Amino acid sequence: MFKAFSHIYIEESILDHFRTKEILNRFPNAIPISIRHYKDSFNRNSQNFRIQKESPKLILAEKKDQFLYKGSDFSPNFSHPHFYYNTLALNCIYDCEYCYLQGMFPSANLVLFVNWEDFFSATKEFLDKNKSLYLALSYDTDLLALESFFPATKAWLEFATNEPNLSLEIRTKSTNYGQIAKYSPNPNVILAWTISPQSIIESIEHGTPSLQARLKAIGQAIKDGWKVRICIDPILRVPEWQTHYQSLADTLGKELNMEGILDISIGGFRMNIDFLKRMTDVRKDSSILFHDFEKKDKIVSYSKLETEEILNLMSGALKKHFSPSQIKVSYS
Amino acid sequence: MSALFFAVLSEAKPWLTKLEAKPISHSGKFRIFQKDNHYIIISGTGKLSMALAVSEFAHTLSKPERNQMKVWNLGIAGSGRSEHKLGDFFWINKISDVSSSKDFYPDRILNSNFKKETNLKTFDRPVTKEKQRDRFISLNSEELENLNLVDMEGSGFFEAASLYFPLENIAVGKLVSDHLEGKFCQAEDVETMMAKTMEGLFEEWTRPLPWVNADSIETVDWPLVESFIQNLRLTETMRHDLKKSVRFFRLRHPNSQLPFPEESDKINLKSKTDLKNYFDQWRETLHV
Ligand code: SF4
Numbered sequence: 349m350f351k352a353f354s355h356i357y358i359e360e361s362i363l364d365h366f367r368t369k370e371i372l373n374r375f376p377n378a379i380p381i382s383i384r385h386y387k388d389s390f391n392r393n394s395q396n397f398r399i400q401k402e403s404p405k406l407i408l409a410e411k412k413d414q415f416l417y418k419g420s421d422f423s424p425n426f427s428h429p430h431f432y433y434n435t436l437a438l439n440c441i442y443d444c445e446y447c448y449l450q451g452m453f454p455s456a457n458l459v460l461f462v463n464w465e466d467f468f469s470a471t472k473e474f475l476d477k478n479k480s481l482y483l484a485l486s487y488d489t490d491l492l493a494l495e496s497f498f499p500a501t502k503a504w505l506e507f508a509t510n511e512p513n514l515s516l517e518i519r520t521k522s523t524n525y526g527q528i529a530k531y532s533p534n535p536n537v538i539l540a541w542t543i544s545p546q547s548i549i550e551s552i553e554h555g556t557p558s559l560q561a562r563l564k565a566i567g568q569a570i571k572d573g574w575k576v577r578i579c580i581d582p583i584l585r586v587p588e589w590q591t592h593y594q595s596l597a598d599t600l601g602k603e604l605n606m607e608g609i610l611d612i613s614i615g616g617f618r619m620n621i622d623f624l625k626r627m628t629d630v631r632k633d634s635s636i637l638f639h640d641f642e643k644k645d646k647i648v649s650y651s652k653l654e655t656e657e658i659l660n661l662m663s664g665a666l667k668k669h670f671s672p673s674q675i676k677v678s679y680s
Numbered sequence: 681m682s683a684l685f686f687a688v689l690s691e692a693k694p695w696l697t698k699l700e701a702k703p704i705s706h707s708g709k710f711r712i713f714q715k716d717n718h719y720i721i722i723s724g725t726g727k728l729s730m731a732l733a734v735s736e737f738a739h740t741l742s743k744p745e746r747n748q749m750k751v752w753n754l755g756i757a758g759s760g761r762s763e764h765k766l767g768d769f770f771w772i773n774k775i776s777d778v779s780s781s782k783d784f785y786p787d788r789i790l791n792s793n794f795k796k797e798t799n800l801k802t803f804d805r806p807v808t809k810e811k812q813r814d815r816f817i818s819l820n821s822e823e824l825e826n827l828n829l830v831d832m833e834g835s836g837f838f839e840a841a842s843l844y845f846p847l848e849n850i851a852v853g854k855l856v857s858d859h860l861e862g863k864f865c866q867a868e869d870v871e872t873m874m875a876k877t878m879e880g881l882f883e884e885w886t887r888p889l890p891w892v893n894a895d896s897i898e899t900v901d902w903p904l905v906e907s908f909i910q911n912l913r914l915t916e917t918m919r920h921d922l923k924k925s926v927r928f929f930r931l932r933h934p935n936s937q938l939p940f941p942e943e944s945d946k947i948n949l950k951s952k953t954d955l956k957n958y959f960d961q962w963r964e965t966l967h968v
Contacts, residue, residue, distance in 0.1 A: 354788065355773065355788060357785070379773065379788075379797055381773050381774050381785065381799070382774075383774075383783065383785070384783060388783060388785070389785050392785070392842075392847060393842070393847075394842070394846055394847055395787075395847055395848070396846055396847070396848055396891075398891070399789060399848045399891050400787070400789070400848070402789065402891075403789045405787075587932070628924070632895060632897070632927065633931065634931070635927075635928055635931035635932050638924050638925070638927045638928035638931065639928065639967070640925065640928070640963065640967045
């Protein structure tokens with residue numbers, strides 16, 4: 349799946365934290381290096397995201413503040429009044445060519461915050477005050493993909509059991525559903541899988557599980573009674589994209605139980621203009637990033653026409669198998 | 681391309697001999713030796729001298745050259761650990777500057793035949809565990825407790841190098857020359873120890889960085905486009921956009937000829953609007 353980490357940077361204040369020790373036990377061959385603050389390593393100038401991604405390091409840290417962030421306009425808020433996300437981890441073990449993390453973070457190394465209890469208290473406090481919260485749990489990372497050495501998803505599922513006003517969205521490309529399968533489905537939790545045509549997975553979503561493997565995990569989650577969201581987002585205008593995405597819709601129709609699906613969210617590629625600039629500076633070999641994008645208010649996206657074409661094609665293809673009310677446009 | 685910084689000549693000697701490097705004449709203060717694309721620089725002791733040497737050398741290079749340059753600092757270091765043997769070689773994954781309390785983290789990205797790594801503390805003066813030695817800083821047992829290697833250049837080298845060179849190109853390696861007995865090492869001993877380590881390291885130092893690959897769009901496609909557009913008055917933004925479009929085309933069609941507009945149409949470009957249309961149409965042919 350991913351190369352084991354050769355080095356683990358650890359903030360001095362959490363050297364003795366039980367979770368630090370558990371993680372270190374998972375990587376007995378990694379060289380530990382103590383650091384004062386994760387930003388001393390993570391935020392250094394002139395790091396090369398691409399080169400680091402070849403040999404990513406782990407950084408264990410303590411999050412001191414900001415346990416909840418307001419959701420960005422790029423993401424669908426699914427009409428929730430309190431749409432927030434948290435960052436238990438920064439960066440991802442996968443390497444999708446379109447991933448905005450490449451433009452957002454100066455480093456490709458993976459930061460894991462071990463003080464989950466502080467995240468829980470902040471969330472509780474918010475809930476006490478505001479009575480409801482829709483929390484995206486896997487935002488600047490793919491949290492479930494880390495489950496084997498950073499079992500945060502399990503911990504949040506347990507936390508959510510006692511917080512009826514908390515809704516969670518756990519978005520992933522991983523097939524680690526098995527790691528959380530023992531929990532009984534919580535109606536306030538949405539397991540959201542991002543999927544793409546297999547050819548895109550192979551050529552663009554490097555290191556991620558195959559479409560078939562994802563569908564198997566999704567199928568199992570539906571069968572077990574979880575609320576499942578499918579995200580076909582971003583839809584990419586690769587050569588012959590129409591055929592690839594149409595056949596993806598057909599595969600979904602064939603392989604998934606329509607009733608088990610809460611919604612299918614679709615959206616075209618879009619990105620903060622500065623992120624894209626940074627991405628294209630280091631990732632010069634990805635044609636999807638050099639599309640002739642339309643620029644508007646610091647956002648680059650496919651042109652209005654191209655976006656419409658994408659959304660029309662996709663919603664049309666999906667409507668053959670799913671009810672129109674299940675199809676949501678995440679960004680148009 | 682590779683550059684190697686040493687504090688003193690005795691550390692550098694075996695490398696200079698092996699490389700068959702010759703001193704280059706330049707107007708600077710520091711001694712720079714060269715053979716082909718490889719350079720050896722001798723800074724003199726202390727972090728300030730080392731930082732100045734890095735800066736002086738960096739200024740002899742263009743930015744693209746610096747981006748391709750592997751930059752190392754090798755040298756001797758005292759060890760606070762009795763289990764370290766004389767001549768043991770370590771890559772450094774953390775450098776702490778004792779006087780400024782700054783820490784630096786050289787990334788270990790490339791594999792090496794030398795597997796051992798540790799951290800390094802850079803002091804302003806030589807360090808000893810003995811009491812009151814002339815010209816030495818005496819450390820007490822508490823200070824010695826967490827000490828691995830000590831030197832006088834590492835932080836100066838890394839801080840300066842990271843201003844001029846990409847972080848991932850920079851590495852620091854030290855070999856154990858003493859256990860802080862408070863004596864200065866003999867030049868011959870240093871030379872012998874450095875010669876031993878060099879045997880395994882020379883090839884690693886001269887090997888090009890694996891991530892420095894020629895970009896065929898920069899080297900083949902763009903020069904063609906540049907010569908085509910030289911008498912067109914494109915703005916910087918237009919040139920920038922055109923380059924992106926050329927890249928898009930090349931990535932989508934690795935084996936096709938780059939489409940150019942008709943050369944003869946250039947004569948009819950009378951206004952800015954003409955140029956813009958011409959330019960937009962060209963870019964359209966690239967985004968297929
Ligand atoms: S899975 Fe998501 S977070 Fe991970 S690299 Fe891909 S797009 Fe980025």
